[in-house]
Amino acid sequence: NAGVTQTPKFQVLKTGQSMTLQCAQDMNHNSMYWYRQDPGMGLRLIYYSASEGTTDKGEVPNGYNVSRLNKREFSLRLESAAPSQTSVYFCASRERGEGTQYFGPGTRLTVL
Amino acid sequence: GENVEQHPSTLSVQEGDSAVIKCTYSDSASNYFPWYKQELGKGPQLIIDIRSNVGEKKDQRIAVTLNKTAKHFSLHITETQPEDSAVYFCAASNSNYQLIWGAGTKLIIKP
Numbered sequence: 001n002a003g004v005t006q007t008p009k010f011q012v013l014k015t016g017q018s019m020t021l022q023c024a025q026d027m028n029h030n031s032m033y034w035y036r037q038d039p040g041m042g043l044r045l046i047y048y049s050a051s052e053g054t055t056d057k058g059e060v061p062n063g064y065n066v067s068r069l070n071k072r073e074f075s076l077r078l079e080s081a082a083p084s085q086t087s088v089y090f091c092a093s094r095e096r097g098e099g100t101q102y103f104g105p106g107t108r109l110t111v112l
Numbered sequence: 113g114e115n116v117e118q119h120p121s122t123l124s125v126q127e128g129d130s131a132v133i134k135c136t137y138s139d140s141a142s143n144y145f146p147w148y149k150q151e152l153g154k155g156p157q158l159i160i161d162i163r164s165n166v167g168e169k170k171d172q173r174i175a176v177t178l179n180k181t182a183k184h185f186s187l188h189i190t191e192t193q194p195e196d197s198a199v200y201f202c203a204a205s206n207s208n209y210q211l212i213w214g215a216g217t218k219l220i221i222k223p
Contacts, residue, residue: 043156
């Protein structure tokens, strides 16, 4: 079991460029999440998918879109990157409801 | 809105001593309180959690206590070891099962 995998590990973008962060889990979990982590601010929820076919906004959704491609995959898209989106992005999954969230290794994104 | 405050932001303790990290939460409906450990360059990993029907939970050197009346919960690590050095996050669930996270505590174990 690979758990939660994320690609790429590192990315540098110029302002205005677009990109998609990929996430996949092999634990047959229903719920998936995208967070961003900034120094001194903990983890902030961008979007989540409680189950296949549904997505909902989290605390900081502006500038992002998501797609729950199937039960395994949940992607995060930046349509027009801005320097304020420089951050470390984590994908996580959970079976359902409350319980352990399993995190991927993260994507470190820099927007110049 | 929903909020979780975590203190201290940095904690330095001598190896073998105990470490305590404290969190307070604002949503009285929260009933699930996990603690995660994040090592450098990795994603957070659950180390212990507690539900609102329990006041204390232990797992070897780690314990968590919960005071629902005061809306605070704490992580206790005894007999600290070098491998305990990491960033620790507390969180509290909201009514949608989402987690509201504290800002993190960097724990430094001095040899």
